[in-house]
Amino acid sequence: MRTGTHLLAIMAGIAAPVALTFWTTSSAGPRSAAHYAAVEQRALGTREVIEAFEKMGIDERKPKEAVLAYFSPDVIDHDPNVAGDRQSIIDYLDKRDWSSGVPRRTIRNIIVEGELGVVHHHIVRKPGEKGIAAVDIFRVRDGKVIEHWDVLQPVPEESANRHGMF
Structure with a gap:
C-alpha cells in the first residue's frame, strides 16, 4: 500500500x-x-509606438497591420486625404502599391515630449521624384496612437536655400 x-x-x-x-x-x-x-x-512609450509603427508600416511594408497594432480604434486623424478614422487610414494606405519599393522614407528627426511625438522625414512616393518633406505628429496614450496630424511640403527641383530641406 x-x-x-x-x-x-x-x-x-x-x-x-x-x-x-x-x-x-x-x-x-x-x-x-x-x-x-x-x-x-x-x-510601449510614445517613441517606441511611433518607431514600431514606422518600422512595420513603412519599412516592412505592412501598413494595415501597423495601423491595427498601433492605432487606437478611436483614433482621430487630421489628414485631409482620409475621413479621419482608423478604417479610412487603412483604406488610404491599402491603395498604395507597396510592392515597388516605394514609398521610401528616410527619418531625419524624431522628437518626443510626453504623449506627443514628431517624425520629420523625407518621403519619395514614386521613383525619380524629389519627394516630400514630411512632418507627422502623433499623440500616443496607453501604447496606442490616439491622434495624428501631418504636414507635407514638396521638395523643389531647385532651391535658393544653400542648406537644402534636410
Missing part, C-alpha cells in the same frame, strides 16, 4: 505542475500570447 501511495504522490507531484504550466501558457490561460501582447503594447 505504501508503494502505491508513494507512486501516486510522485505522479501527482509531477503531473500537477506540468498541467498547470500547460494551462497558464495556453491560448486560454492567464499567460497566453494575447495576454503578453497586450502587456507589451501597454508598456
Whole structure:
C-alpha cells in the first residue's frame, strides 16, 4: 500500500505542475500570447509606438497591420486625404502599391515630449521624384496612437536655400 501511495504522490507531484504550466501558457490561460501582447503594447512609450509603427508600416511594408497594432480604434486623424478614422487610414494606405519599393522614407528627426511625438522625414512616393518633406505628429496614450496630424511640403527641383530641406 505504501508503494502505491508513494507512486501516486510522485505522479501527482509531477503531473500537477506540468498541467498547470500547460494551462497558464495556453491560448486560454492567464499567460497566453494575447495576454503578453497586450502587456507589451501597454508598456510601449510614445517613441517606441511611433518607431514600431514606422518600422512595420513603412519599412516592412505592412501598413494595415501597423495601423491595427498601433492605432487606437478611436483614433482621430487630421489628414485631409482620409475621413479621419482608423478604417479610412487603412483604406488610404491599402491603395498604395507597396510592392515597388516605394514609398521610401528616410527619418531625419524624431522628437518626443510626453504623449506627443514628431517624425520629420523625407518621403519619395514614386521613383525619380524629389519627394516630400514630411512632418507627422502623433499623440500616443496607453501604447496606442490616439491622434495624428501631418504636414507635407514638396521638395523643389531647385532651391535658393544653400542648406537644402534636410
